[in-house]
Amino acid sequence: MLVIMTLLVPIFADTKGFAAHWALSGEVGAHDPTLIKEGNSWYAFSTGPGISVLKSDNGSNFYRVPQVFLTQPSWWKQYAPGLTGDRTLDVWAPDVKSYNGRVWLYYAISSEFGKNISAIGLASASSVGAGSWRDEGVVLTSNTSSNFNAIDPELVIDKDGNPWMAFGSFWSGLKLTRLDKNTMKPTGNISSIAYRPTGDHEIEAPAITYNAQTGYYYLFASIDKCCSGANSTYKIVYGRSKNIAGPYVDKNGVSMMNGGGTILDAGNDRWRGPGGQDIYNNIIVRHSYDATTPKGDPKMLISDLNYDSAGWPTY
Numbered sequence: 001m002l003v004i005m006t007l008l009v010p011i012f013a014d015t016k017g018f019a020a021h022w023a024l025s026g027e028v029g030a031h032d033p034t035l036i037k038e039g040n041s042w043y044a045f046s047t048g049p050g051i052s053v054l055k056s057d058n059g060s061n062f063y064r065v066p067q068v069f070l071t072q073p074s075w076w077k078q079y080a081p082g083l084t085g086d087r088t089l090d091v092w093a094p095d096v097k098s099y100n101g102r103v104w105l106y107y108a109i110s111s112e113f114g115k116n117i118s119a120i121g122l123a124s125a126s127s128v129g130a131g132s133w134r135d136e137g138v139v140l141t142s143n144t145s146s147n148f149n150a151i152d153p154e155l156v157i158d159k160d161g162n163p164w165m166a167f168g169s170f171w172s173g174l175k176l177t178r179l180d181k182n183t184m185k186p187t188g189n190i191s192s193i194a195y196r197p198t199g200d201h202e203i204e205a206p207a208i209t210y211n212a213q214t215g216y217y218y219l220f221a222s223i224d225k226c227c228s229g230a231n232s233t234y235k236i237v238y239g240r241s242k243n244i245a246g247p248y249v250d251k252n253g254v255s256m257m258n259g260g261g262t263i264l265d266a267g268n269d270r271w272r273g274p275g276g277q278d279i280y281n282n283i284i285v286r287h288s289y290d291a292t293t294p295k296g297d298p299k300m301l302i303s304d305l306n307y308d309s310a311g312w313p314t315y
């Protein structure tokens with residue numbers, strides 16, 4: 001049985017100009033991480049060949065374990081024909097969650113960075129520890145005629161226990177669709193939940209969580225420039241809504257469909273471009289580029305996520 005309520009009491013690291021984050025050790029290299037706890041073990045899945053996996057037995061020291069996919073499922077090249085050569089197992093931005101007695105792992109594949117010839121896929125298992133991931137096939141696709149990009153999937157369970165999937169990057173912004181409880185694949189329409197109408201429309205990586213105490217859904221997103229090491233300008237922003245489908249508004253009342261979004265995290269001198277975030281219970285995990293390394297390596301950071309007296313998220 002998946003145990004999700006017992007949380008590690010973190011040891012906080014340096015906090016100047018940045019969120020207090022857990023003092024992690026071992027292997028913490030990760031991009032677009034997603035986190036889950038099973039028994040006493042923590043698992044972080046992230047972008048990488050076949051989906052990279054880190055494990056910790058105490059929530060502090062992480063080590064690398066075998067990737068999810070050792071070979072390419074037969075259907076990948078149909079929707080992402082660019083996955084050849086050294087990109088054969090190039091998988092992006094996974095999201096892992098437990099629902100209805102099974103662990104669901106959504107992920108994205110794409111023909112090329114910056115192109116929307118992409119697909120969201122799904123794998124599942126009885127538990128992370130048991131492994132034996134089952135390929136559940138394609139979930140959603142996009143191509144050059146689509147006004148969205150089918151990447152950055154996020155499984156969301158609403159307050160009534162119904163599954164949804166948020167996704168999207170650039171183009172017309174972030175999207176939301178209802179999922180069938182049995183297949184865990186879309187049923188019904190795709191709606192828009194966030195968009196940046198100016199600049200290069202840089203918004204991606206939706207993460208939605210519901211807080212029963214405040215009665216709000218919170219949408220977190222990454223904006224600005226990713227994937228440039230210490231030169232990245234990624235930031236994490238948020239808005240909230242009483243309805244999972246929005247409208248999500250920031251602290252100033254500006255809709256996230258109109259470029260709104262209050263900044264939660266813009267990094268500091270060492271940790272540049274935080275983003276690719278995921279929310280697990282009252283924990284936020286994301287990557288940030290370490291400016292103290294020669295190439296600005298992406299590393300996983302984990303923090304407790306709190307809410308102020310007005311019901312807005314804060315570290």
